[in-house]
Amino acid sequence: MRIQRILAGIVLACGIVGTVQADTLISGPVYGGPTQKRVACQVFNAGTTPITFVSTGISSQFLASVPLTFNNCGTALAPNRICTFQAAASDQAFACKARINEANTNVRGTMAALNSSAVPLSEADLR
Numbered sequence: 001m002r003i004q005r006i007l008a009g010i011v012l013a014c015g016i017v018g019t020v021q022a023d024t025l026i027s028g029p030v031y032g033g034p035t036q037k038r039v040a041c042q043v044f045n046a047g048t049t050p051i052t053f054v055s056t057g058i059s060s061q062f063l064a065s066v067p068l069t070f071n072n073c074g075t076a077l078a079p080n081r082i083c084t085f086q087a088a089a090s091d092q093a094f095a096c097k098a099r100i101n102e103a104n105t106n107v108r109g110t111m112a113a114l115n116s117s118a119v120p121l122s123e124a125d126l127r
Contacts, residue, residue, distance in 0.1 A: 036121055039094040041098065042083070044081070044107065046108055047107065051102045055099045056073050058096045059094065066087045072085075089113060089114075095124070096109075096126070107126075108125075110123055
């Protein structure tokens with residue numbers, strides 16, 4: 001009985017080591033003032049292998065998730081590619097979050113508050 005528990009513990013430990021851990025990229029808040037019309041989060045895969053998205057989202061300063069109006073990130077992003085997800089913006093600060101299955105060492109990104117002409121009013125890096 002004791003040997004079975006030890007073997008079960010070893011199998012469990014090996015299984016945990018082999019699992020993929022999701023990594024989270026989060027931007028600082030952006031606020032472009034009352035003229036901001038939308039916020040956009042860009043993700044760039046600077047690596048040599050595709051990345052897989054677990055989730056993408058934008059939240060307001062009140063920590064409420066806001067509906068996305070555009071998202072071309074899909075479920076995966078090829079190497080040396082950029083994708084974007086966006087939301088309409090009211091007169092408050094916003095931040096974005098992207099969860100990926102891979103380590104973020106080769107993934108970069110920027111969150112921007114944009115005016116009606118798509119000119120950036122405020123930007124923050126994803127970390």
